[in-house]
Amino acid sequence: MSNPASPPAVGVVDDRPPLTFPPGFLWGAATAAYQIEGAAAEGGRTPSIWDTFSHTPGRVVEGHTGDVACDHYHRLGPDVALMAELGLKSYRFSVSWPRVQPGGTGPANAEGLDFYRRLVDELLGHGIEPWLTLYHWDLPQPLEDVGGWPARDTAARFADYATLVADALGDRVRYWTTLNEPWCSAFLGYGSGVHAPGRSDGADAVRAGHHLMLGHGLAVQALRAARPTAEVGVTVNLYPVTPASEAPADVDAARRIDGLANRFFLDPLLRGSYPADLMADLAKVTDFGHVRDGDLATISTPLDVVGVNYYSRHVVAAPDPDAEPEPYWRAPSCWPGSEDVRFVTRGVPVTDMNWEIDAPGLVETLRRVHEEYTDLPLYVTENGSAFVDEVVDGQVDDADRLAYFDAHLRAAHEAIEAGVPLRGYFAWSLMDNFEWAWGYTKRFGMVHVDYDSQVRIPKSSARWYAEVIRRNGLAAQ
Ligand code: IFM
Numbered sequence: 001m002s003n004p005a006s007p008p009a010v011g012v013v014d015d016r017p018p019l020t021f022p023p024g025f026l027w028g029a030a031t032a033a034y035q036i037e038g039a040a041a042e043g044g045r046t047p048s049i050w051d052t053f054s055h056t057p058g059r060v061v062e063g064h065t066g067d068v069a070c071d072h073y074h075r076l077g078p079d080v081a082l083m084a085e086l087g088l089k090s091y092r093f094s095v096s097w098p099r100v101q102p103g104g105t106g107p108a109n110a111e112g113l114d115f116y117r118r119l120v121d122e123l124l125g126h127g128i129e130p131w132l133t134l135y136h137w138d139l140p141q142p143l144e145d146v147g148g149w150p151a152r153d154t155a156a157r158f159a160d161y162a163t164l165v166a167d168a169l170g171d172r173v174r175y176w177t178t179l180n181e182p183w184c185s186a187f188l189g190y191g192s193g194v195h196a197p198g199r200s201d202g203a204d205a206v207r208a209g210h211h212l213m214l215g216h217g218l219a220v221q222a223l224r225a226a227r228p229t230a231e232v233g234v235t236v237n238l239y240p241v242t243p244a245s246e247a248p249a250d251v252d253a254a255r256r257i258d259g260l261a262n263r264f265f266l267d268p269l270l271r272g273s274y275p276a277d278l279m280a281d282l283a284k285v286t287d288f289g290h291v292r293d294g295d296l297a298t299i300s301t302p303l304d305v306v307g308v309n310y311y312s313r314h315v316v317a318a319p320d321p322d323a324e325p326e327p328y329w330r331a332p333s334c335w336p337g338s339e340d341v342r343f344v345t346r347g348v349p350v351t352d353m354n355w356e357i358d359a360p361g362l363v364e365t366l367r368r369v370h371e372e373y374t375d376l377p378l379y380v381t382e383n384g385s386a387f388v389d390e391v392v393d394g395q396v397d398d399a400d401r402l403a404y405f406d407a408h409l410r411a412a413h414e415a416i417e418a419g420v421p422l423r424g425y426f427a428w429s430l431m432d433n434f435e436w437a438w439g440y441t442k443r444f445g446m447v448h449v450d451y452d453s454q455v456r457i458p459k460s461s462a463r464w465y466a467e468v469i470r471r472n473g474l475a476a477q
Helices: 049-054 076-086 110-125 141-145 153-169 182-192 202-226 248-271 276-284 295-299 360-373 399-417 436-441 460-471
Strands: 026-030 090-094 129-135 175-180 231-237 241-243 305-309 314-317 378-382 422-428 447-449 456-458
Touching: 026 129, 026 378, 026 460, 049 141, 076 110, 076 456, 076 460, 090 175, 090 422, 110 129, 110 153, 129 153, 153 202, 175 182, 175 202, 175 305, 182 202, 182 231, 182 248, 202 231, 202 248, 202 295, 231 248, 231 378, 241 248, 248 276, 248 295, 248 314, 248 360, 305 360, 360 378, 360 399, 399 422, 399 460
Parallel strands: 026 090, 026 422, 090 129, 129 175, 175 231, 231 305, 241 314, 305 378, 378 422
Antiparallel strands: 447 456
């Protein structure tokens, strides 16, 4: 089978045309605090749930932790210079909550905020637009100790933290994302437990999802109060969900997983309601007693932009009592109430995460958000792939990753031509980093990181992406 993400083989004529993106298209790359910063116990930072989780034996592959990571905390200047060398127009980073508000309550930690002030100033000094994410999964541990996201109060704490950051950085940061991928925080963190804090309870996962969205809504209001000119949004990770066949039972399995993966978040955030069919599917898990009057109005507080993270597609089939469950999805499950739905592999090329490469799925996803949910400007706030890289003579030729980006940028362009108001694209990731439960064993970066020496080597994909940015599009091949 041919690889949908690969350029044609040598000798095969490639008639793909050059593609130009709209003027002002925001080309960027993304990272997250715990994945790159290191300096876990410096400058007043206190543990987050990911510090606790990664230091718990058996939770992260090879016992890796984010203690040092890419040591970005100490290498901010050269790292931003590298971004400038690649020509990035924007850099999406996240603020570590326990660095700026140790413990998750009380006053700001000036030293923590100073790190982000320096980062933002350095970016602006190089003409790079800072794009700030408030929460990329690093809940302060003391907030987990009093209940974590399943507890309603965490939402209010998050809004307080948003105010602290907006007061400090609102004068120089235009783009604000409240949450990154609340599905992962809720359903991997509290459902399957493969992410921090590693709890496994379907009802807690559903409560966590609701309180994350409530925290988002309260934070949007707090950001607007602090900085009326801020452009505020949220980032959701979305998947097209395809039935393995047209059999009604497979179609229903796809409906259920689409409900949990996509509509659980899109509907409350952009329509102010939970889908009725999803609530029915979840009836044996929760009675939704945690949802109070007014919550959905808060959750759907109007936004300025919507961020979409896209990696792959889910193909699913009806439960089969005789089938061996896929290990990753086995109970405890991140699909409460639909644990028995089967995730099917189609035999198409996959990345090193075993995720199927499916660029057309990006077109579908962006069109769906625009056509079914919102006219707001959309940004691909993450898209990328892990592959095994090899350093040869000081170079990394990551042809697979480059082909993945190429195919997905072509898909992004197709979505724009179909009328989607897509305004920017952020590659995941600027550099190799701590890939959560996989530790440092998976590399998503356009820039290779040697974790012993901390030497950075831009891979072929980074050089290629720099050229894409320079041209504002893709050259004819
Ligand atoms: O590394 C993660 C990132 O933190 C969130 N989105 C998906 C990426 C790849 O798994």
